Amino acid sequence: MVKVLRRLNVAVDYPAAQTCCGQPAFNTGYWDEARTLAKRYGEVFAGYDAIVSPSGSCTAMVRNFYPELGTPPPPTYEFAEFLVRKLGVTDVGARFPAKVTYHDSCHALRELRLKDEPRQLLRKVKGLELVEMDKAETCCGFGGTFSVKFPMISYAMDEVKCQSIAATSAEYVVSGDSSCLMQIDGYLRRQNLPAKTISLAEVLAST
Amino acid sequence: MTTTAQQFLTDATAKAADLRHRAVIQSNMASYNAAVARGKARFADWQNARSRAAQIKWETINHLDRYLEQFERNVIASGGHVCWAETSADACEYILSLARRHRVHNVVKSKSMTTEEIHLNDALEATGIHVVETDLGEYICQIRGEPPYHIVTPVMHLTKEDIARDFHEKLGVPLTDSAEELTMIARRKLRQEFLSADMGITGGNFAVADTGMIAITENEGNARLSFSLPRIHVAIVGIEKLIPRVEDLALFWPLLSTSGTGQAITSYSSLIGGPRGDGEPDGPEEFHVILLDNGRTRLLADAEQRDALHCIRCGACLNACPVYQNIGGHTYATTYQGPIGSVITPHLRDAQEWSHLPYASSLCGACTDVCPVRIDLHHHLLHNRRNAVRRRFDHPLQRLAFHAWLWTMQSPARYRLAGKLGALVCRLGFKPPRDFPAPAQESFRDWWGKVGQASCLSNPERKTGKMPVLL
Numbered sequence: 006m007v008k009v010l011r012r013l014n015v016a017v018d019y020p021a022a023q024t025c026c027g028q029p030a031f032n033t034g035y036w037d038e039a040r041t042l043a044k045r046y047g048e049v050f051a052g053y054d055a056i057v058s059p060s061g062s063c064t065a066m067v068r069n070f071y072p073e074l075g076t077p078p079p080p081t082y083e084f085a086e087f088l089v090r091k092l093g094v095t096d097v098g099a100r101f102p103a104k105v106t107y108h109d110s111c112h113a114l115r116e117l118r119l120k121d122e123p124r125q126l127l128r129k130v131k132g133l134e135l136v137e138m139d140k141a142e143t144c145c146g147f148g149g150t151f152s153v154k155f156p157m158i159s160y161a162m163d164e165v166k167c168q169s170i171a172a173t174s175a176e177y178v179v180s181g182d183s184s185c186l187m188q189i190d191g192y193l194r195r196q197n198l199p200a201k202t203i204s205l206a207e208v209l210a211s212t
Numbered sequence: 213m214t215t216t217a218q219q220f221l222t223d224a225t226a227k228a229a230d231l232r233h234r235a236v237i238q239s240n241m242a243s244y245n246a247a248v249a250r251g252k253a254r255f256a257d258w259q260n261a262r263s264r265a266a267q268i269k270w271e272t273i274n275h276l277d278r279y280l281e282q283f284e285r286n287v288i289a290s291g292g293h294v295c296w297a298e299t300s301a302d303a304c305e306y307i308l309s310l311a312r313r314h315r316v317h318n319v320v321k322s323k324s325m326t327t328e329e330i331h332l333n334d335a336l337e338a339t340g341i342h343v344v345e346t347d348l349g350e351y352i353c354q355i356r357g358e359p360p361y362h363i364v365t366p367v368m369h370l371t372k373e374d375i376a377r378d379f380h381e382k383l384g385v386p387l388t389d390s391a392e393e394l395t396m397i398a399r400r401k402l403r404q405e406f407l408s409a410d411m412g413i414t415g416g417n418f419a420v421a422d423t424g425m426i427a428i429t430e431n432e433g434n435a436r437l438s439f440s441l442p443r444i445h446v447a448i449v450g451i452e453k454l455i456p457r458v459e460d461l462a463l464f465w466p467l468l469s470t471s472g473t474g475q476a477i478t479s480y481s482s483l484i485g486g487p488r489g490d491g492e493p494d495g496p497e498e499f500h501v502i503l504l505d506n507g508r509t510r511l512l513a514d515a516e517q518r519d520a521l522h523c524i525r526c527g528a529c530l531n532a533c534p535v536y537q538n539i540g541g542h543t544y545a546t547t548y549q550g551p552i553g554s555v556i557t558p559h560l561r562d563a564q565e566w567s568h569l570p571y572a573s574s575l576c577g578a579c580t581d582v583c584p585v586r587i588d589l590h591h592h593l594l595h596n597r598r599n600a601v602r603r604r605f606d607h608p609l610q611r612l613a614f615h616a617w618l619w620t621m622q623s624p625a626r627y628r629l630a631g632k633l634g635a636l637v638c639r640l641g642f643k644p645p646r647d648f649p650a651p652a653q654e655s656f657r658d659w660w661g662k663v664g665q666a667s668c669l670s671n672p673e674r675k676t677g678k679m680p681v682l683l
Contacts, residue, residue, distance in 0.1 A: 024627040029614075034600055036598050115577035144578070151574045151575070158538055162574065165534070165538070
């Protein structure tokens with residue numbers, strides 16, 4: 006992500022004081038704990054024009070759920086959203102010669118309403134062939150603590166997802182959220198399926 | 213963990229690995245999705261229809277006292293009776309005393325989740341009353357001795373072959389592979405039941421305040437026979453089923469049928485406005501409406517989640533839910549399954565006993581997107597989780613873990629150390645219970661310290677005011 010932003014002449018900083026947005030606590034019901042981190046986030050990132058995150062999930066936490074915690078959300082953007090909607094860029098000069106399919110992370114898709122933005126970016130990547138899977142919008146089954154509390158449901162959802170990925174015979178499954186990719190990667194490797202996982206940022210950074 | 217939660221985990225684990233179940237549900241969902249897509253295309257503006265329905269329901273639920281009393285006045289004015297039932301027991305007792313008074317021996321029922329909720333069949337059978345479900349799906353459930361798998365399609369989990377086997381074993385008819393023949397078998401059996409019934413019990417999809425009518429949506433004509441043939445008709449509805457005006461059905465009927473089955477409108481749509489009037493050739497001698505609370509006023513009192521009472525029981529959120537698709541309806545062990553069930557059950561029943569359900573969701577939000585009355589389903593699951601923690605239904609170890617986690621996250625040094633420890637543990641050969649990617653050789657933070665920061669600092673735009681930031 007840093008490489009792509011640099012290529013687009015965007016000045017990037019990484020405040021070393023940052024930790025977590027608080028979503029794991031928030032989603033498990035620990036709103037007081039989440040609120041502490043939401044306030045902290047506001048302090049750490051105060052004064053920047055934009056906070057860019059390679060995660061629809063973290064971005065949704067800040068934008069949609071910080072207000073529920075009574076904390077104003079700092080201007081936070083998901084990476085593809087920032088490139089396409091804020092910078093107005095779809096061609097980032099990337100080259101990635103492979104057949105890929107895109108997995109919509111639930112939070113990017115349904116909390117942030119990002120559907121076409123990552124695809125616009127992928128379509129401009131040289132050598133890249135984008136194929137849609139049947140269940141692109143179906144949850145991978147990660148769901149944070151859900152995958153720990155209900156591992157078999159999570160695994161079954163992962164299986165449904167990965168069968169849909171495999172049916173496209175894509176070499177890579179791309180997503181904006183690394184937690185989805187971690188979940189998907191687990192099933193693909195356990196079942197020795199050929200598709201590999203890669204984040205959208207990594208694809209866009211490739212030349 | 214409560215016994216109920218333990219049972220849920222056991223059943224969910226078994227069902228999630230049941231590939232036959234998954235194949236049947238996926239096939240049925242594919243047909244449903246195709247039908248619903250065609251159905252939505254018939255609306256000039258589906259999203260606007262949802263918003264309008266949500267507005268009407270919001271208005272109704274937020275003035276429910278007024279609409280309920282208006283409804284009651286109108287039912288009474290047209291010769292009907294109204295019972296306000298605070299609990300399941302009150303509702304069952306009203307029906308039982310009515311049955312005693314009228315010497316009822318045989319009851320026919322049309323499909324009603326509200327009667328499932330109050331376990332009416334058990335109550336009737338305990339007093340020796342013969343009760344028969346007349347909706348084909350519910351009839352199959354009754355024969356099998358199991359509760360509905362789904363609030364709209366009670367036997368979605370069964371194939372034609374499964375049903376043929378049940379009919380063969382329980383009704384003693386020859387095995388058949390014809391769906392039409394199976395339907396005819398049920399039809400022949402049920403015809404006799406309709407003719408000998410003393411009382412017909414139905415639910416109600418909507419209760420219309422300005423006319424005092426019950427609106428019933430169905431595809432088999434069994435509800436129409438159930439309320440028009442027997443001497444007594446009892447309709448039982450949850451208090452949230454109110455709509456203000458009869459013309460609101462112009463929106464709600466197609467909305468319900470589209471979300472429920474993809475139909476433009478169901479085969480039979482009935483409005484029941486009272487008992488048989490003077491000079492009318494058919495209809496019951498008595499018409500009773502039971503308005504059931506059974507915990508709904510607790511939900512009504514919760515301003516944050518009150519919109520869960522907008523639900524018109526279309527089943528769309530169950531169908532959209534990837535958890536429901538993998539664990540099936542019976543695993544929930546509730547009357548109302550899937551996302552809406554996980555939202556309302558902790559309110560309607562014991563909050564602690566059912567506190568596991570809101571956690572059995574990946575919070576993917578597919579339910580909220582399909583809800584025709586725009587209930588904020590997956591956010592209500594979050595509210596339920598917060599309420600569970602506030603009321604200390606959470607496991608002490610989980611609470612401790614989140615305290616420790618917060619302590620770690622409040623300090624960048626501890627955060628960094630935790631990351632390094634995790635990577636080290638993985639490198640030493642620890643295998644987590646689920647597959648986990650190998651940690652990177654170098655963390656982003658380390659890379660940033662050595663290389664990244666320097667390269668970005670050399671960026672000329674670094675000097676031009678505020679910068680976007682990488683998280």
